[in-house]
Structures are given as C-alpha cells and as structure tokens.
Amino acid sequence: MVLNRRSGGRDLVRPSATRQIAQIAQAAAVSEATVSRIINRKYGVSPATRQAVEKALKQVGYERPLDNRLVVMLTPNLKNPIFALQAERVENELNPYGLTTIICPVYPGTPRERDYVESLVDAGVAAIVFLSSSNTLRDEDHRVVQFVESRGIPYVSINGGFPETEAPVVSTDDWRAAEPAIGHLHDLGHRRIGLLAGPTGNLPADRRVEGFLRALDRRGVDNSEEFVVRQHFNIEGGQQAATTLLAQGVTGIVASSDEMAFGAYRAAERAGLSVPKDISVVGYDDSPVLDFIGPPLTTVRQPIERIAKNVARIVTSLISNRTVATEEILIEPEPRLRGSTAPVAIGT
Template sequence: MATGNGSEPPKRRKGTRAAIGSTTLAQVARAADVSEATVSRVINRKYGVAPATRQAVEEALKQIGYERPLDNRLVVMLTPNLKNPIFALQGERVENELNPHGLTTIICPVYPGTPRERDYVESLVDAGVAAIVFLSSSNTLRDEDHRVVQFVESRGIPYVSINGGFPEYEAPVVSTDDWRAAELAVGHLWDLGHRRVGLLAGPTGNLPADRRVEGFREALRRRGVEDPEPFVVRQHFNVEGGRQAAAVLLEQGATGIVASSDEMAFGAYRAAERAGLRVPEDVSVVGYDDSPVLDFIGPPLTTVRQPIERIAENVARIVTSLISSRAVSNEEILVEPELRLRRSTAPAPSGA
C-alpha cells in the first residue's frame, strides 16, 4: 500500500544543497582518501562500497556540513501485516509525521524474517529509498537470519526500528516500555485482590514478548511471588493462541489474566466462556495495544495502551535527521505506556 500527501515539497533550509558541487566533491574525496566516484556512490547510496569506506565518506560529508535533501524521497515501512489494527494505526501515525517533510511513505506488509522482506527493499532501493522503518518486523525476532538489514547496511541506507532492534548492529530504536507495561497490568490486578495472576505470552524469541515476560516475572517477584514461571504460558499473538493459553491458566485457578495483545485477550474471553466463567465476575482480563474496537466488545476490555503517537514523533525526528546526515543517538528510546481502564477487570472473587 503506497501513500503520500501529494503536497509541494517544503523549501530547503539555508545551507542545504540538493547536489554536491564538484569542488566540494573533491574535498570530500581527499578527506576520506577515496575517489570522487566513490563519494558520489555513497551520496546516492549505491552498491559496491565497503562499509569502512562508506563510513569514512559519511564522516567527511558531516565535516563539511553537507545534508542530503529531504524532498521527493521514499521511506519504506516493513510491518508484519495490516490486519492487526495496531500496525495499521502505527503506520498511519508515522506517515502523518513524515509527510510535512516531503517524504512519501510506502507500507510493505511482510512476514518477518522471510525473503519477501528483503525483496521489497531490494526492488525499491534504486527508486530512491531515503530510509527504512522496521515496524515490528524482523527486528523483533532474536534468532532469525537478518539478511535484510545486512543489505540495508551494505547500501548505507539509514534505518530505525520500532519495538526492538537488531543486536548485531548499532542503529536507533524506539519502543514501548514493555517492562513497564507488565508492571501496570500486574499492579492493577494485584490492587484488585488477585493473587493468582497469569500471563498469555507471545512466542519465545520474539523480543517484545520476551520483554513482557521479564516484566511480568519482575512484577510478581516484587510482590512476593517466588516462582511466577508456572503462570507464564507461551502462544501465538492471535485469538486462538490466547484461548489455548488462557485455558491452561484457568485450569490452574488464575483469577487475573494479563494478555500480551488485545487479540489474545479476546481469546481469554472465549476460554472463560467455555469454562463457564464470567468476565470480570470470575476472572479479570487485561489486554495490550488498545485496539480501536475495545469499547464495542462485551465487556469493554481494560488494556495497556501503546503510545503510538509519541513513538511516531520520535521515529519521524530520527528519520529526518538520519536522511540529512545529522547525528542521532543509538540508545533505545523507551516510551511510557498507559493503562486504559474499562470493564473487564473487577475485584477478585471472594475466597479466591
């Protein structure tokens, strides 16, 4: 799905050049100890330049104050799918933040870690890709072959990741604070008197899922639970995965359930219904994401909201800085989530 604002490109700031002059090209070549042709290839992000050479040229460009123009350039967003409302909303927010800078966004739904992810990037890079945004794509998978980012690095294309980065490379990352999200959910249920609290966790090796598990364990240990592990059940981030995991927790007597996605929380509703239990009278459920439909299900779902607007603001700031060759920090930015109270949580049943 390709989108863009269609507006006129913004005026350039003073000192920003659309092209680098021949005199300056020679200066950069001398400073980096390379040929002018190599400098040109780096500026235009062409292949065939060694990483160390590319870095030397980029440093020389920064020294002379050269900034690449922002207008008429593409930003590619790689996301697992657009069926999940949270990915669609996040992509829309990032697009809205980038459009005023004259950047056109292309959203590519891919299955993370597959050849299709790299195929999208390779097919678009020569069209003038200014930057890549990994929106919960292969950057969330710990043990996958990250060939796509290897290709992006080889071409010197700047990139930023959302909700997890690539451990083998230093690049900017903007994430929801999943440890804090787990603390908010557990703390809410604990304050309502629930002492048998379980987690519907995502698959092992998925970075956000693993972080939420770590946060869940820490939150229970702080409250005196010595062994939280039996109350962590791993499954897929979908309704059926949530139903299967919740069924296990309900058999163990859980009265409070923390889901790692709103879809998994919907699965917990189904598991409770099949077990003859009511939400929230018998079991309380907390979701994660804050999908737009939550006010329209019964009962409306209490959830931990991902701060997609603030994530998008940070991503746009980083992307525009990277494209202009301005320095940015590679320290991961953790954005604070918030608890949205609805009617799927209530005090623990008496005697629980």
C-alpha cells in the same frame, strides 16, 4: 545535495552542491564519482571507502535532501489494528517533510522482507523503518539488515533492535508493560494472575515476561513462572493459553496483546465463566475497537503517537546525515481502565 531527478540513467546533482562534493572527495581521498555513488547509495563501493566518505560528509556538514525520497516501512501485517495505526502515525509524521512512505506487510525473517527492500532501493529509498518486523526476532538470520547496511541506507527499528548492529531504536518499555496491569489486578485482590505471553525468542514478548515476573516478585507472589503460557499473538493463541491458565485456577489474566485478550474472553465463555465476574482480563496495545466489545477491555496502551514523533525525528536526521544517538529510546506504556476487571470473587 544529491538525487533530485533521473535523466538518462544519471543522478542529477544541484550545482550548489558541487563545491561540497569536491570537499568531501578531498577529505575522504576518493573521486567525486565515488562520493556521488555513496550519496546515492549505489553498489560497487567497499565498506571502508563508504565509511570514510560518510565521515567526510559529516565533517563537511553535508545534508542529504528530504524531498522526493521514499521511506520503506516493514511491518508484520496490517490486519492487526495496532500495526496499522502505528504505520499511519509514522506516515503522518514524515509526510510534512516531503517523504513518501511505502508500507510493506511482510512475515518477519523471511526472504520477502529483503525482496521488498531490494526491489525498491534503486527507486530512491531514503530510509527503512522496521516496525515490529525481523528486528523483534532474536535468533533469525538478519540478511535484510546486512543488505541495508551494505547500501548505506539509514534505518530505525520500532520495538526492538538488531543485536549485531548499532542503529536507533524506539520502543514501548515492555519491561514496564506488566506493572500497571499487575498493580491494578493486585489492588482488586487478585493473587493468582497468569500471563498470556508471546512466542519465545520474540524480543517484546520476552521483555514482557521478564517484567511480569518482576512485578509479581515485588508483591511477594511466589511461583509466578508457573502462570506464564507462551503462544502466538492472536485470538487462537490467546484462547489456547487462557484455557491452560483457567485450568490452573487463575482469577486474573494479563494478555500480551489485545487479540490474545479476545481469545481469553472466548476461553472464559467456553469454560462457563463470566468476565469480569469470575475472571478479570487485561489486554495490551489499546486497539481502537476496545470500547465496543463486551465488556470493554481494560488494557495497557502502547504510546504510538510518541513513538511516531521520535521515529520521524530520527529518520529526518539520518537522511540529512546528522548524528543520532543509538541508545534505545524506551517510552512507558499507560493503563486504560474499562470494564473487563473487577474485585476478585469471594472465596477464590
């Protein structure tokens, strides 16, 4: 083992692990002190030395302990119910392993993300979970993950990974997200279907756009790119994008988040239209409140429970120094039919 308690500024190592640490030091051709620094994720070790020791850890079969360790979860905010619910599910899955989760709301890609990690790392951070944080941004400076890697801290990303690194990723299959929504609306007779899309450069948003275009192309719908409007993943963004689409005469709207779908409700009302009589709306996420709005929102559900189970399995494996595949795990979303969709009105 490794870090158990701190005493006088020194990391305590269980006696039963002394022999293993000596074996690791011999295999990596380094001192036992260097092995201890790497096990406890300290500064002052070169990347080459760290890599050699990590390889030796696996060869010897050394497993880091799961007790008394912190898992830092970085997420955009907790005001959005889907982020709060996903964070709660991951925390519930990790708790039985003795892991304590610290949820840090950050604006992705900002210094605050790195500040959280730097301030907590010496408290014994076992792993980092990027929950739809800077891992979703294609063109941002990913300094936070560079710091995490420099300290040898394992990490896993939810809904998109960092393009410059190889690390485990668990995602909703956003390429498939539009398929059940488009299929449902198409079966109801809708042919002019628009997408309320998230910002360009946001990985889940870009994937949903690609899936939307493919779904319509498979059904022989032409010029579908004209009915994609990019905006922020919130009510105001949804309202602005939906206003544009309504002016183009769409009869069905697919939103990239439930909050955007709520914005579509507001845009329809202000245009003198009724949901679902005049315009059908499909959301995305399956927030807990959807049964209690009027009309209840048809949506595509993110499989947050399955994501959480996979994340917990990966985190505990990484902390224990077991090998984990880095191929992205894609979990298919599921439709939830409610009252916001109806057959296309005659004559439209």
